[in-house]
Amino acid sequence: xxxxxxxxxxxxxxxxxxxxxxxxxxxxxxxxxxxxxxxxxxxxxxxxxxxxxxxxxxxxxxxxxxxxxxxxxxxxxxxxxxxxxxxxxxxxxxxxxxxxxxxxxxxxxxxxxxxxxxxxxxxxxxxxxxxxxxxxxxxxxxxxxxxxxxxxxxxxxxxxxxxxxxxxxxxxxxxxxxxxxxxxxxxxxxxxxxxxxxxxxxxxxxxxxxxxxxxxxxxxxxxxxxxxxxxxxxxxxxxxxxxxxxxxxxxxxxxxxxxxxxxxxxxxxxxxxxxxxxxxxxxxxxxxxxxxxxxxxxxxxxxxxxxxxxxxxxxxxxxxxxxxxxxxxxxxxxxxxxxxxxxxxxxxxxxxxxxxxxxxxxxxxxxxxxxxxxxxxxxxxxxxxxxxxxxxxxxxxxxxxxxxxxxxxxxxxxxxxxxxxxxxxxxxxxxxxxxxxxxxxxxxxxxxxxxxxxxxxxxxxxxxxxxxxxxxxxxxxxxxxxxxxxxxxxxxxxxxxxxx
Amino acid sequence: xxxxxxxxxxxxxxxxxxxxxxxxxxxxxxxxxxxxxxxxxxxxxxxxxxxxxxxxxxxxxxxxxxxxxxxxxxxxxxxxxxxxxxxxxxxxxxxxxxxxxxxxxxxxxxxxxxxxxxxxxxxxxxxxxxxxxxxxxxxxxxxxxxxxxxxxxxxxxxxxxxxxxxxxxxxxxxxxxxxxxxxxxxxxxxxxxxxxxxxxxxxxxxxxxxxxxxxxxxxxxxxxxxxxxxxxxxxxxxxxxxxxxxxxxxxxxxxxxxxxxxxxxxxxxxxxxxxxxxxxxxxxxxxxxxxxxxxxxxxxxxxxxxxxxxxxxxxxxxxxxxxxxxxxxxxxxxxxxxxxxxxxxxxxxxxxxxxxxxxxxxxxxxxxxx
Numbered sequence: 001x002x003x004x005x006x007x008x009x010x011x012x013x014x015x016x017x018x019x020x021x022x023x024x025x026x027x028x029x030x031x032x033x034x035x036x037x038x039x040x041x042x043x044x045x046x047x048x049x050x051x052x053x054x055x056x057x058x059x060x061x062x063x064x065x066x067x068x069x070x071x072x073x074x075x076x077x078x079x080x081x082x083x084x085x086x087x088x089x090x091x092x093x094x095x096x097x098x099x100x101x102x103x104x105x106x107x108x109x110x111x112x113x114x115x116x117x118x119x120x121x122x123x124x125x126x127x128x129x130x131x132x133x134x135x136x137x138x139x140x141x142x143x144x145x146x147x148x149x150x151x152x153x154x155x156x157x158x159x160x161x162x163x164x165x166x167x168x169x170x171x172x173x174x175x176x177x178x179x180x181x182x183x184x185x186x187x188x189x190x191x192x193x194x195x196x197x198x199x200x201x202x203x204x205x206x207x208x209x210x211x212x213x214x215x216x217x218x219x220x221x222x223x224x225x226x227x228x229x230x231x232x233x234x235x236x237x238x239x240x241x242x243x244x245x246x247x248x249x250x251x252x253x254x255x256x257x258x259x260x261x262x263x264x265x266x267x268x269x270x271x272x273x274x275x276x277x278x279x280x281x282x283x284x285x286x287x288x289x290x291x292x293x294x295x296x297x298x299x300x301x302x303x304x305x306x307x308x309x310x311x312x313x314x315x316x317x318x319x320x321x322x323x324x325x326x327x328x329x330x331x332x333x334x335x336x337x338x339x340x341x342x343x344x345x346x347x348x349x350x351x352x353x354x355x356x357x358x359x360x361x362x363x364x365x366x367x368x369x370x371x372x373x374x375x376x377x378x379x380x381x382x383x384x385x386x387x388x389x390x391x392x393x394x395x396x397x398x399x400x401x402x403x404x405x406x407x408x409x410x411x412x413x414x415x416x417x418x419x420x421x422x423x424x425x426x427x428x429x430x431x432x433x434x435x436x437x438x439x440x441x442x443x444x445x446x447x448x449x450x451x452x453x454x455x456x457x458x459x460x461x462x463x464x465x466x467x468x469x470x471x472x473x474x475x476x477x478x479x480x481x482x483x484x485x486x487x488x489x490x491x492x493x494x495x496x497x498x499x500x
Numbered sequence: 501x502x503x504x505x506x507x508x509x510x511x512x513x514x515x516x517x518x519x520x521x522x523x524x525x526x527x528x529x530x531x532x533x534x535x536x537x538x539x540x541x542x543x544x545x546x547x548x549x550x551x552x553x554x555x556x557x558x559x560x561x562x563x564x565x566x567x568x569x570x571x572x573x574x575x576x577x578x579x580x581x582x583x584x585x586x587x588x589x590x591x592x593x594x595x596x597x598x599x600x601x602x603x604x605x606x607x608x609x610x611x612x613x614x615x616x617x618x619x620x621x622x623x624x625x626x627x628x629x630x631x632x633x634x635x636x637x638x639x640x641x642x643x644x645x646x647x648x649x650x651x652x653x654x655x656x657x658x659x660x661x662x663x664x665x666x667x668x669x670x671x672x673x674x675x676x677x678x679x680x681x682x683x684x685x686x687x688x689x690x691x692x693x694x695x696x697x698x699x700x701x702x703x704x705x706x707x708x709x710x711x712x713x714x715x716x717x718x719x720x721x722x723x724x725x726x727x728x729x730x731x732x733x734x735x736x737x738x739x740x741x742x743x744x745x746x747x748x749x750x751x752x753x754x755x756x757x758x759x760x761x762x763x764x765x766x767x768x769x770x771x772x773x774x775x776x777x778x779x780x781x782x783x784x785x786x787x788x789x790x791x792x793x794x795x796x797x798x799x800x801x802x803x804x805x806x807x808x809x810x811x812x813x814x815x816x817x818x819x820x821x822x823x824x825x826x827x828x829x830x831x832x833x834x835x836x837x838x839x840x841x842x843x844x845x846x847x848x849x850x851x852x853x854x855x856x857x858x859x860x861x862x863x864x865x866x867x868x869x870x
Binding site: 304306325326327330336338343344345346347348349350354358359361362363365366367368369412 | 698699701704706707713714716717720721778
């Protein structure tokens with residue numbers, strides 16, 4: 001039942017300084033189709049959407065809407081041509097009414113025609129089956145209804161294409177079903193919907209077609225019913241060669257270790273990860289595998305007490321301890337390099353030196369500052385050790401490249417000489433050379449007796465450094481892989497099927 | 501070499517306050533160089549410069565506290581004048597109650613007023629750090645109610661501090677050439693610099709102001725640090741109130757340190773500090789505070805009508821802020837870059853030392869905004 005094409009994007013390329021975000025990507029959307037756009041972080045999904053809606057200027061390629069080439073300079077222009085977009089974060093005004101939110105900034109007249117606006121809103125809401133009254137204040141609606149209102153805002157009467165970028169990430173199961181009902185209603189009207197999500201099950205529930213992107217390249221377009229989950233996952237992650245030699249090296253050193261440095265039972269946190277058990281031994285490198293949003297980061301944040309710990313028991317070196325804040329964890333010899341470097345890692349305006357000494361300084365205490373000379377020596381030592389490229393130790397960290405910023409944050413933790421170091425996506429968004437350097441460093445540290453947890457979205461990278469993978473799906477541990485079964489095939493199988 | 505570089509980059513952050521100070525000095529020089537002459541009268545320095553240092557004492561101390569509050573909480577405390585009025589009212593109440601005034605009485609009274617300052621700082625700090633109230637809104641409470649509280653402590657209109665020791669603290673100690681408030685200010689600045697040297701106050705405050713989410717993951721509790729800066733602000737207010745009331749010789753709960761928070765915030769901004777928090781320069785704020793005092797005096801000297809003086813001040817400040825704004829910085833930097841390339845095209849390798857210095861200066865200041 002392939003119907004007529006509404007949008008055709010051909011040979012789209014887009015580069016940012018130093019990064020090729022999209023390379024020769026084709027994308028086709030048909031009338032009344034729900035088309036899932038899939039790919040891991042940095043695959044180019046958002047860039048493709050932004051090129052389509054005129055947020056970014058494309059370097060090459062063309063977009064054809066209804067048979068006519070189009071070129072949008074702004075999202076407003078795209079909207080006027082019938083392309084509506086709803087982003088993950090609800091970009092509405094909670095203290096205005098539902099109707100106001102739907103029409104704000106839309107009116108061509110200088111004055112607001114309240115009656116007309118409310119009537120129009122009422123009509124739209126009821127036709128879409130959205131359970132809200134036009135005069136109701138938006139903040140009094142549930143998150144799901146707010147999300148639906150933002151969809152109602154995005155689709156004009158003559159909407160042709162609706163783009164939903166992770167609309168379900170803050171919704172519960174019930175709310176997701178309501179949203180899906182609305183999507184099906186729009187589909188029946190012939191609207192083409194581009195759906196971006198990290199939840200695989202939702203893709204299989206609602207979408208007709210899947211397009212997979214990886215590293216800015218088109219992997220392919222598939223019919224959802226004909227693409228098994230396992231294949232989708234392998235296409236998203238890419239089937240790079242796993243580095244067998246690295247694993248063998250790890251196997252050898254396995255016998256040397258036996259002491260569990262960290263043990264948790266029934267650990268849970270306010271961030272919503274289900275209670276889980278976890279142990280790591282001296283000199284071991286393990287990892288949490290799973291798709292984005294599977295609870296990988298939440299688990300390690302619970303270990304470091306970065307989120308409020310709500311239950312469970314923790315032992316460090318065999319002794320029961322209570323870790324309530326990151327400082328407790330740090331004092332017990334645990335370090336944590338967070339996933340979002342910009343938000344949680346770097347102190348942007350501070351110098352490279354201050355960024356390097358921060359954690360050590362905090363552990364030493366408020367009244368025992370390092371002397372300027374000591375701080376400089378530490379900074380210089382780690383700049384050399386990790387090969388950090390910076391004009392000087394006084395340079396603000398924000399002016400370094402991503403890879404070098406990451407190395408500085410890594411240096412910060414290495415300086416505290418932790419017994420157990422957690423690295424959450426240490427290689428995201430950094431160049432290939434630095435990636436390999438960090439992987440090598442992790443193996444070296446483990447050889448010297450440090451225990452590490454290494455998380456990455458790239459499965460081959462995890463296979464290269466980890467001897468044990470804890471597989472997660474939907475915020476729950478679904479299984480564990482080590483030794484012979486530690487292969488890409490098995491890992492993906494487990495992610496797709498949810499354990500066995 | 502790198503030390504020299506660091507020194508130059510430090511100077512570039514102080515560019516704005518030093519520039520304004522220099523401008524004011526030039527204006528006054530043109531008006532007559534005798535303005536800056538210092539004479540000895542009865543064994544003490546006398547002249548416009550000592551007067552300026554004397555007059556700015558409270559503002560300097562308050563601007564130090566304001567710098568820290570701004571850096572950590574990304575907002576301002578607008579109740580500092582009122583806090584000073586309350587703490588000094590307590591000081592006066594204690595001293596007058598004692599009857600026979602000795603140095604010990606004054607000292608104990610001062611310490612009690614400092615404790616009061618801490619309590620008020622804790623109140624403001626709790627609202628801001630625990631309850632996440634905007635600093636300006638949180639401190640609005642005491643801004644509105646503070647003077648009534650001070651009046652109630654006074655119990656009557658303007659109690660008078662008629663004792664020899666207060667008089668000496670407010671003016672000059674016989675035998676010393678420098679007025680006491682100036683000495684107290686210098687001592688205060690010295691204490692602050694010792695605190696900055698021996699603790700991690702700067703690193704913690706700056707980190708919290710820049711990225712509270714990241715510092716939490718490095719074991720610092722941003723709430724505690726913000727709370728701490730309000731405590732320090734409370735002590736600064738108490739010290740400023742102590743100096744102000746001894747200068748005045750009586751406690752006027754209505755006019756003591758009135759609207760001084762405006763000048764203190766301005767001193768922080770003039771000192772090259774971002775009012776959005778983060779990295780701070782106390783040196784800049786101190787120079788900023790003296791600059792404001794000098795601006796007030798210069799406007800008086802230029803015989804600006806006292807009624808109109810506030811308008812002149814406002815216009816001057818608007819001009820400064822526009823000149824120092826990131827927008828203008830970027831424009832100037834681009835213009836200078838273009839001028840540099842044109843100049844180098846015409847005369848290869850021959851650019852004046854001065855223009856080079858200016859270019860590098862705008863480069864370092866402009867970088868922060870990129």
